[in-house]
Amino acid sequence: MIVAERKSINELVDMLPNGSKILVLGCGTCVTVCLAGGEREVSIIASALRIASRARGLGYTVSELTIERQCDNIFIEQAAEAIEKADVVLSLGCGAGVQAIAERYLKKPVYAGLNTKFLGILEERGMWTEKCAQCGSCVLHQYGGICPVTRCAKHLMNGPCGGSREDRCEVRPDRPCAWQLIYQRLKGIGQLDRLEKIEPPKQWSASLSGGPRVIVREDHRI
Amino acid sequence: MNSTNKGTTIVAFCCIYCAYAAADLAGSMRLQYPSNVRIVRTPCTGRLEVEYFLRAFENGADGVLVAGCEEGSCHFKEGNLIAKRRVAYARKFLAESGLEPERLKMVNVSAAGARQLIEHIKEMAETVVKLGPSPLNKAKRSAPQEAKL
Numbered sequence: 001m002i003v004a005e006r007k008s009i010n011e012l013v014d015m016l017p018n019g020s021k022i023l024v025l026g027c028g029t030c031v032t033v034c035l036a037g038g039e040r041e042v043s044i045i046a047s048a049l050r051i052a053s054r055a056r057g058l059g060y061t062v063s064e065l066t067i068e069r070q071c072d073n074i075f076i077e078q079a080a081e082a083i084e085k086a087d088v089v090l091s092l093g094c095g096a097g098v099q100a101i102a103e104r105y106l107k108k109p110v111y112a113g114l115n116t117k118f119l120g121i122l123e124e125r126g127m128w129t130e131k132c133a134q135c136g137s138c139v140l141h142q143y144g145g146i147c148p149v150t151r152c153a154k155h156l157m158n159g160p161c162g163g164s165r166e167d168r169c170e171v172r173p174d175r176p177c178a179w180q181l182i183y184q185r186l187k188g189i190g191q192l193d194r195l196e197k198i199e200p201p202k203q204w205s206a207s208l209s210g211g212p213r214v215i216v217r218e219d220h221r222i
Numbered sequence: 223m224n225s226t227n228k229g230t231t232i233v234a235f236c237c238i239y240c241a242y243a244a245a246d247l248a249g250s251m252r253l254q255y256p257s258n259v260r261i262v263r264t265p266c267t268g269r270l271e272v273e274y275f276l277r278a279f280e281n282g283a284d285g286v287l288v289a290g291c292e293e294g295s296c297h298f299k300e301g302n303l304i305a306k307r308r309v310a311y312a313r314k315f316l317a318e319s320g321l322e323p324e325r326l327k328m329v330n331v332s333a334a335g336a337r338q339l340i341e342h343i344k345e346m347a348e349t350v351v352k353l354g355p356s357p358l359n360k361a362k363r364s365a366p367q368e369a370k371l
Contacts, residue, residue: 009318047276048315055320055357
């Protein structure tokens with residue numbers, strides 16, 4: 001899922017125009033699961049903005065709404081009335097959600113209330129870790145299901161580097177060395193021979209480096 | 223009880239298994255405590271969400287006390303530990319929003335801890351006196367009226 005993190009109230013206050021009617025708009029999908037932009041977080045952020053407004057004399061009028069999915073026009077429709085009534089929208093969706101709202105409401109300023117961080121999973125309670133860099137050409141099968149593009153700090157396709165300490169990454173000692181994990185995993189599934197093959201340089205044109213990506217499914221187009 | 227408390231309000235969320243019983247005991251013991259405290263009985267402090275604390279301030283509280291069981295004694299095992307983390311998180315929001323985080327505090331008392339609970343309430347009342355009324359209430363306080371809770 002997409003993992004995001006809230007901006008501080010000070011950052012939001014700096015962004016939002018004084019005296020405006022603000023709709024804090026949450027999203028019920030990924031950002032709800034990562035506890036950044038769901039119904040509860042909308043309630044907390046809206047409350048904190050009201051407190052900030054009264055404590056600092058900012059003149060906000062804050063309303064709240066959470067829709068099922070901000071990145072889908074069908075669900076955005078449910079927020080139409082609330083968006084129309086507001087001067088500005090503070091979206092607690094991911095970057096895709098913010099843009100979907102902005103594209104739909106051309107004259108309505110939309111502000112991002114979250115910093116969208118990565119594609120990851122809930123590793124432990126209250127802790128999310130990055131697992132996929134969306135490189136566009138998946139090689140997970142070659143590495144026992146552990147992604148060297150994402151989880152090796154140096155993105156090494158032929159690792160490990162000389163900096164692996166025990167099972168720790170030298171760049172982030174609090175994180176495991178991805179290549180140690182790859183070795184253990186391949187050993188566990190009896191595929192260590194995969195490491196004897198030298199991988200050629202990765203083709204990055206399929207990633208964001210090749211420009212914004214589009215997928216077209218002709219069988220679904222009308 | 224204290225004239226300096228006049229016009230301010232402290233909300234005390236009290237767990238029914240400990241602090242609320244302690245407050246009840248304080249009444250039976252005829253112990254005196256600040257008259258500006260409003261006790262809210264809760265099934266467990268772990269039931270309290272971050273927005274409850276923020277809403278209390280929005281609705282006129284000058285200080286909020288969260289009184290749960292002693293650590294290790296929660297009726298629901300870890301409700302008070304959950305509350306401790308939520309209070310810490312809510313304090314960050316208060317600080318970012320422009321309210322003093324000291325206005326929100328978590329304390330732990332047993333059902334027999336009437337005197338301890340009262341000490342905690344008095345401490346919070348003193349904190350509110352020291353900090354003054356919540357900036358959210360200042361405009362309202364200029365025209366005397368009861369805080370709406």
